[in-house]
Amino acid sequence: MAEKDKPKIHVVTLGCSKNLVDSEALMGQLRVNNAPMTGNVDDADTVVINTCGFIEAAKQESIDAILEAVGRKNRGEIGKVVVMGCLSERFRNELRAEIPEVDSYFGSNEMPKVLADLGVDYKRDLLGERLLTTPAHFAYVKISEGCDNPCSFCAIPLMRGGHRTRPMEEVLNEARGLARKGVRELIIIGQDTTYYGLDTYGERRLHDLLGGLNAIDGIEWIRLMYAYPAKFPTDLIDAFHEYPKLCRYIDIPVQHASDRVLRSMRRGITQRGLRELLLTLKERISNVALRTTLIVGYPEETDEDFRVLTEFVKEMRFHRLGVFTYSQEEGTTAYGLGDPVPLSVKEERQAEIMEIQQSISQERNEALLGTNVRMMVDRHEGEFSIGRTEWDAPEIDQEVFVRHRTPLQQGNFYDVRITETTEYDLYGDVVGS
Secondary structure: OOHHHOOOEEEEEOOOHHHHHHHHHHHHHHHHOOOOEOOOHHHOOEEEEEEOOOOHHHHHHHHHHHHHHHHHHHOOOOOEEEEEEHHHHHHHHHHHHHOOOOOEEOOOOOHHHHHHHOOOOOOHHHOOOOOOOOOOOEEEEEOEEOOOOOOOOOOHHHHHOOOEEOOHHHHHHHHHHHHHOOOOEEEEEOOOHHHOOHHHHOOOOHHHHHHHHHOOOOOOEEEEOOOOOOOOOOHHHHHHHHOOOEEEEEEOOOEOOOHHHHHHHOOOOOHHHHHHHHHHHHHHOOOOEEEEEEEEOOOOOOHHHHHHHHHHHHHHOOOEEEEEEOOOOOOOHHHHHOOOOOHHHHHHHHHHHHHHHHHHHHHHHHOOOOOEEEEEEEEEEOOEEEEEOOOOOOOOOOEEEEEOOOOOOOOOEEEEEEEEEOOOEEEEEEOOO
16 A cells, blocks of 8 residues: 555544653654654544543543544544543443444553554564654653552552553663653653652662663753652652752642541551651752642541641642542542532632642742743743743643743743742743843
């Protein structure tokens, strides 16, 4: 078949950055196999949907995307629909029964089968080869797959399986390849990055991995995400002093602060333990930004439990914070507790936490007025060049806006003097311009 006659493949990615990496790996394999791809679904013959099944809203988004693709197929606009990823891993039989028009369903760990279904060979020697969909100067690096933590609310082990560490040299080779392509920031992800190495090497080896990444020429920022608070490896704190490329930023999801809720959530840590860890991180890592996520409306969360949580947020003064409303997930330990907290109450609690955080964020930003910060430029919008400091991850944290005559170079670093702030953004001018 001539290349112009091969079906063009369009990949839809839903959910988290881990799914994004999987899609980039899929497209990397497709590219090496000379399979035609398109970024425009209107030009596609085949649509591949990489689904998310984490919480109810994500599941619904995935189902809507599948139904939209099936609608295109039924109208003769595309010839084939392939569904892969977390939702398909978890509910494959149900999806087959409810949406039989999909040609193939695959789970979250079946890349070779997906590629075979698309008519191309899976090349194991290309592990780490990806077609980046992020801006060229940053990339996510997945250092592990799955999770061994027993959190009662979480369906990730049902979809991704137990924790599996990627070999260190494999990760380093991927990072070196990304650096050669011009990537300057590596964002380290996994279901639990602090667990890295325990299953393979018999000990936690994240510190060593970060040292290897720090030594790669061309990389300037390394950002750590998804650091599980229970059994946090203390040698990781030393890494922030030893490795200058490691951003003073830690994403550490605490989920709650009430001991009663933490126990039911099976988080493996108490409020006292959380407080001691967070205060230690602040004390031993100068100028560190702590990001966290919380869950409100858990089945056993009373008004008093919620008050404990709000006081904890006020006390800890996180730099960045996100809040999810509890989603009852079939197959999880907490499923049997039901979902007794009304959605209206969950949303009220969510809004209250975010109002507290908004005030904290505004105070923190106002303290930066008149100071200089180093920013990496991500993109341009109208009269602004927009970027981030080392205290901010892409897509989820705040940004720095610099008004320009000539757009600043995307992917480059600039020193910026902050002249104006809002609750979640900074505005400034390039120093010396």
